[in-house]
Amino acid sequence: MDILSAIKNRRSCRKYMPEPVNDSDLDAILAAGAAAPSPANSQPWEFIVITGKDAKIKIHDEALRCRNFLFEKSGWKWLTKYDLEFVKDVPAIIAVTGDPKKTGADMFMDGGNNAWRDACSASVQNMMLAAAALGLGSLWFTMFDRNNLRSLLNIDNEKIPTALVFIGRSSADLVITPRKDIKEITRYIK
Amino acid sequence: MDILSAIKNRRSCRKYMPEPVNDSDLDAILAAGAAAPSPANSQPWEFIVITGKDAKIKIHDEALRCRNFLFEKSGWKWLTKYDLEFVKDVPAIIAVTGDPKKTGADMFMDGGNNAWRDACSASVQNMMLAAAALGLGSLWFTMFDRNNLRSLLNIDNEKIPTALVFIGRSSADLVITPRKDIKEITRYIK
Numbered sequence: 001m002d003i004l005s006a007i008k009n010r011r012s013c014r015k016y017m018p019e020p021v022n023d024s025d026l027d028a029i030l031a032a033g034a035a036a037p038s039p040a041n042s043q044p045w046e047f048i049v050i051t052g053k054d055a056k057i058k059i060h061d062e063a064l065r066c067r068n069f070l071f072e073k074s075g076w077k078w079l080t081k082y083d084l085e086f087v088k089d090v091p092a093i094i095a096v097t098g099d100p101k102k103t104g105a106d107m108f109m110d111g112g113n114n115a116w117r118d119a120c121s122a123s124v125q126n127m128m129l130a131a132a133a134l135g136l137g138s139l140w141f142t143m144f145d146r147n148n149l150r151s152l153l154n155i156d157n158e159k160i161p162t163a164l165v166f167i168g169r170s171s172a173d174l175v176i177t178p179r180k181d182i183k184e185i186t187r188y189i190k
Numbered sequence: 191m192d193i194l195s196a197i198k199n200r201r202s203c204r205k206y207m208p209e210p211v212n213d214s215d216l217d218a219i220l221a222a223g224a225a226a227p228s229p230a231n232s233q234p235w236e237f238i239v240i241t242g243k244d245a246k247i248k249i250h251d252e253a254l255r256c257r258n259f260l261f262e263k264s265g266w267k268w269l270t271k272y273d274l275e276f277v278k279d280v281p282a283i284i285a286v287t288g289d290p291k292k293t294g295a296d297m298f299m300d301g302g303n304n305a306w307r308d309a310c311s312a313s314v315q316n317m318m319l320a321a322a323a324l325g326l327g328s329l330w331f332t333m334f335d336r337n338n339l340r341s342l343l344n345i346d347n348e349k350i351p352t353a354l355v356f357i358g359r360s361s362a363d364l365v366i367t368p369r370k371d372i373k374e375i376t377r378y379i380k
Contacts, residue, residue: 003196003323007222007316030372032197036315037330040268041367047376055379066299073298078230104332108263109256111336111350117304118330118352121311125226126197129319133193140227140308142294146301153379160301162308177231182220186237189245189343 006132011176013137014086016168020051021092025134029094029167032130038119039104045123048095048153053088058152059164060087063143070143084143091168093141094127095149096120097159120162127165137170196322201366203327204276206358210241211282215324219284219357222320228309229294235313238285238343243278248342249354250277253333260333274333281358283331284317285339286310287349310352317355327360 021029030047038044050056063084071079098120106112124140131138141164149161211219220237228234240246253274261269288310296302314330321328331354339351 003193003319004218004222006193007320008225010225010227012227027372028194030376032194034369034372034375035198035200037200037202037318039332041369043370043375045375047372048379049376050379052380070295070298074295076295079295105260105264105266105269106332108260109335114307114352115332117308118311118314118332121308122315122330124308125312125315126319128227129193129316130197140312142229142296142305142308145299162304179224179231180233182217182224182237185224185233185235186220186239189238189240190242 006129009176010128010132011137011174012139013166013168013170013174014139015170015172016086016090016137017171018089019091019169021136021167025136026092028134029127029130033094033096033123033127036119036123036126039106039115042102042104042116042119044099044102044116045120046097046159048097050093050095051091055152056088056090056093059093059144060084062145062148062152063087066143066145090166094165094167095153095161096124096163096165097155097161099159101158117162124163124165131167135169136167137174139166141166196319199366200318200322201327201364202329203356203360203364204329205360205362206276206280206327207361208279209281209359211326211357215326216282218324219317219320223284223286223313223317226309226313226316229296229305232292232294232306232309234289234292234306235310236287236349238287240283240285241281245342246278246280246283249283249334250274252335252338252342253277256333256335280356284355284357285343285351286314286353286355287345287351289349291348307352314353314355321357325359326357327364329356331356
């Protein structure tokens with residue numbers, strides 16, 4: 001699939017077939033993540049590939065706790081309707097952690113210390129596009145408390161878990177989420 | 191070009207041919223940026239396409255000021271060697287701004303209010319991959335003070351400029367930056 005089509009056609013997947021993701025596909029997805037740009041090539045990311053049932057159940061339980069906490073805080077009704085059962089059955093989950101020390105000169109800037117995280121986000125996007133190229137669905141999932149996820153996955157205190165990338169073959173037709181027309185969101189300085 | 195190749199072969203470009211970027215290529219790149227995932231499809235990004243010489247010179251001047259400020263703060267020698275003359279001649283610059291209000295439930299989380307920015311970073315990565323697919327070089331550039339850039343580009347105080355994406359045809363052979371092997375940065379929970 002060419003890039004422009006893949007970018008436009010990638011959709012968030014919340015229902016997965018039970019079949020595992022091939023090791024070769026996982027390696028290609030990880031390599032795509034590792035190929036993201038980063039400040040002075042600091043490569044601030046590390047990946048944890050989770051395929052074990054026990055860990056998935058713990059991630060589900062944390063997501064459920066987090067969802068309930070967020071509903072209490074926000075009162076947002078959609079949170080109560082967000083069914084998280086599927087989390088237990090996602091074929092593969094890639095946790096992305098970032099090292100805030102591996103940021104660039106932005107550490108000295110007002111509102112800075114973001115470049116390490118920006119790089120991790122580019123890495124997530126690369127992985128989701130690579131998954132799409134391999135015919136797999138994916139989801140960028142962040143419904144967790146960073147400290148709880150650290151405990152669950154034995155992540156160093158110095159690293160920050162930024163995202164969980166869910167990957168697997170979709171079991172449902174995915175709907176393309178509509179986007180604003182670029183004319184609405186772009187201006188020009190000629 | 192297929193996605194996996196484009197992801198692996200994308201390289202940062204710091205020398206551009208003077209020819210302008212076609213409007214149709216710019217539109218495809220903007221559409222790729224607008225197709226990024228975001229929390230509850232909030233689409234927190236806006237784009238400013240800069241092709242005018244005056245604005246490029248102002249961006250150059252701000253980058254130079256910022257570079258000198260960062261050298262004073264850090265003492266990092268590479269900063270003094272970072273030639274910024276090319277900034278005046280980048281064929282097209284896309285400024286990406288994000289709206290921190292368009293974040294997700296992460297606003298209630300410890301260490302949160304990142305999802306809007308993560309989405310903007312995914313948008314930048316999409317644009318750079320789209321540029322690569324169109325045979326164009328690109329660079330993710332952040333050497334600016336956010337308040338100064340706001341003034342230069344007339345950006346609302348409520349929006350945060352997260353990145354400048356430089357785009358144009360490369361005038362030099364680009365070197366692929368080496369990456370760590372995925373084995374070094376990945377562990378498995380099976």
